[in-house]
Amino acid sequence: MSEPLIRMRNLRKVYRKRDTEFLAVSDVTLDVHEGDMVSLVGPSGCGKSTLLKILAGLQGHDGGELHMGGAAGFNPGRDVGMVFQQPLLLKWRTVLENVLLPADILGLPRKASKERALQLLEMVGLAGFADKMPYELSGGMQQRAAIARALIHDPKLVLMDEPFGALDALTREKMNLEMLRIWEESHKTFIVVTHSIQEAVFLGSRCAVLTAGPARMAEAFPIELPAPRKLHVKTTPEFGQYVSRVYSLLGVE
Template sequence: MAYVGIDRVGKSYGSPRGPVLALEDISLDIRAAEFVSILGPSGCGKSTLLKCIAGLEPVSGGTIAVNGKPLTGPPEGMGMVFQRDVLLDWRTILDNVLITAEFAGTPRARMKPRAVQLLTRFGLGGYEDRHPWELSGGMRQRAAICRALLCDPDLLLMDEPFGALDAMTRDDLNLELARIWNDTRKTVIFVTHSIAEAIFLSDRVVMMDRNPGRIVEVIDIALPRPRPLAIRETPEFGRYVAHIRHLFARLGILKDDTP
């Protein structure tokens, strides 16, 4: 049985000119402990689909089930990382991470050692008493990931969390996320615009097109783990990149750069 089961899901929004169809006939089964990336252009409904899986947006048709239970709201055991870090500037970094425990009704004192451990793992040891406005964008996003991981979720949803970061910071966080996944085998659904990032991190890459948002292909990534960044320079990696770029070019999403 799929851990996340998406069956013929559609999503539409109302507008003065009539309904706008954001997602159409989305069906996908995601196994427990699988890392799946959703890849596609802006406006294809990647983030909308993720919000539906998170129980933050109701579907207009079809069903979504997590761990065999149809969604009626956010599923149990879920953590989420958004495009922006959404940290609270008036709280310290440690208090921002511990807010997850507060929402869960778990005593702060019980979760504080884990929060400190996560911050240290993500290179924020010694910054526990700083405020978000004292940190760089990359450091803030690391804190947001720690917040999502605090209660050890079984399902981790990530909505293009590294899109606003510089290339070196993005590479560093890709490596740390891969290590976290290798250590914990959480079920991860990761939204991205980056072809290389999707291939590097994932077991499968779900390619989407727009108008309306729909799945056009699901690609199994048969690269060995753990994966160093140097794997991106191998012929095997290059073949995945070329395949995805070619399909997006046929769809008119990317220009065909064939001479």
């Protein structure tokens, strides 16, 4: 097997404030290979978002080992795209200009970036919406624009922090399907944080289960469900077995 894009060994993170310490991540060991869709699931406050911040280079870690980029190396500022729970689109910029924002910040060639942005908008189902303002888009459409923005600078890794948590149930189901399609078409590596066990199983090529905080890796395992995945897979015994496995790892009967 090729060298993993991300290798974590006994990763640890401690927050310090004056004379107090808070252990946020106690022991996380995980390999993420290029092209993986890793769903990261665990209880609220267990340290999932902290782990994403470490991977994005926004915070350091205090123990263990972290290697990113495999043999080619890794620059978090250039090689990571981020998608948050809220789309966070700038209300004074068009959809196209919002997608172009990371390219502008990185100083990438404008013409080539615009062509890529239009291609990405088509890929996420927003062809024809480039000149719209964010308020003219539904919540799901805004989040699609945020995904396109995360891909504009051609990152090696896309980190998503509960990206569909603010959407209604039906829109969330549709976005799950769109997310799998975008992953397959973009050939990128994704790590998606979610509180939903069903969503974690449906989205992930691998599922990483974190225990209640401080975060500890209970288990990471492949999810071998038929591709392309459709919503009806959730009614199958195989899907139910994976869901039960996650519940068991979280101590929920």
